[in-house]
Amino acid sequence: DIQMTQSPSSLSASVGDRVTITCRASQDIRNYLAWYQQKPGKVPNLLIYAASTLQSGVPSRFSGSGSGTDFTLTISSLQPEDVATFYCQNYYSAPWTFGQGTKVEIK
Amino acid sequence: QVQLVESGGGVVQPGGSLRLSCEASGFTFSYYGMHWVRQAPGKGLEWVAVISYDGSNKYYADSVKGRFTISRDNSKNTLSLQMNSLRAEDTAMYYCARAGGRSSTTWYIAYWGQGTRVTVSS
Numbered sequence: 001d002i003q004m005t006q007s008p009s010s011l012s013a014s015v016g017d018r019v020t021i022t023c024r025a026s027q028d029i030r031n032y033l034a035w036y037q038q039k040p041g042k043v044p045n046l047l048i049y050a051a052s053t054l055q056s057g058v059p060s061r062f063s064g065s066g067s068g069t070d071f072t073l074t075i076s077s078l079q080p081e082d083v084a085t086f087y088c089q090n091y092y093s094a095p096w097t098f099g100q101g102t103k104v105e106i107k
Numbered sequence: 108q109v110q111l112v113e114s115g116g117g118v119v120q121p122g123g124s125l126r127l128s129c130e131a132s133g134f135t136f137s138y139y140g141m142h143w144v145r146q147a148p149g150k151g152l153e154w155v156a157v158i159s160y161d162g163s164n165k166y167y168a169d170s171v172k173g174r175f176t177i178s179r180d181n182s183k184n185t186l187s188l189q190m191n192s193l194r195a196e197d198t199a200m201y202y203c204a205r206a207g208g209r210s211s212t213t214w215y216i217a218y219w220g221q222g223t224r225v226t227v228s229s
Contacts, residue, residue: 043202044152044216046215049215089216091212094157095167097154099151100151
């Protein structure tokens, strides 16, 4: 099975900072990688699919990159409303595993 | 707009069964793959199962294989999850979710329901 490993598990950054989260797949998943944001007490929300395609309505400060086994999610300028846990997910093949999550807080 | 409304959650004893349903609206249900995803209290997301647009292909997480069955009724725009031999570790919020498209290469999760809570406890 494909394992997805995110780092860091949590981070604290200041408003306006550039934030980067990484996701590593245990085998090549090409670009079949999605990123989700889950705000506290809320349902997850799709941010990015196909590793770098921004879902409609998602602010442009979010971006994704990578292919194969290594991927990144970048928030170019962290905003207070970005406090959330972020998850990557493989959808190249079964099982459609999620990473363990990265909790982002404001310093 | 896309709406996914789950029902059927509740409290069940270990070894018991429960059937979750998800009523879909606002899109052509028969066109899309559909998922179930769960989240235990205070934990991360765990993918559970996916079914193809026509029900011909189904995949399960190892943790539920042989105990859970995903199905769909395209005539009623309904997704189901039959859960048997439930364990304490199945306690979670269960989300119905729509894929991005029809083929498996688009089976990221584009839309999520609000979830239904399942508690397995004696």
